[in-house]
Amino acid sequence: MRWPITRxxxxxxxxxxxxxxxxxxxxxxxxxxxxxxxxxxxxLADRPLPLPDYAADAPPR
Structure with a gap:
């Protein structure tokens, strides 16, 4: 999926x-x-995810 769609x-x-x-x-x-x-x-169990939330505006590198 392209980054603008993800955003x-x-x-x-x-x-x-x-x-x-x-x-x-x-x-x-x-x-x-x-x-x-x-x-x-x-x-589903409402536990912390093993990876951080990605909240940046730029696509990940």
Missing amino acids: DYRATLPASTLVYVRGAGHSIATPQPELYLTLIRNF
């Missing part, structure tokens, strides 16, 4: 959390299944 999601859903997973591409479920499961489980 539009953040603007539309201001209480959302954007987590950047380096090297994930479009989906993290296949290349990084353990991280994916941890993110989903922690989100």
Whole structure:
């Protein structure tokens, strides 16, 4: 997904959390299944996520 579209999601859903997973591409479920499961489980259990919220206006590098 292109960065401007991602930023539009953040603007539309201001209480959302954007987590950047380096090297994930479009989906993290296949290349990084353990991280994916941890993110989903922690989100559903209302526990802290293992990666920080990415709140910058510029795309991640």
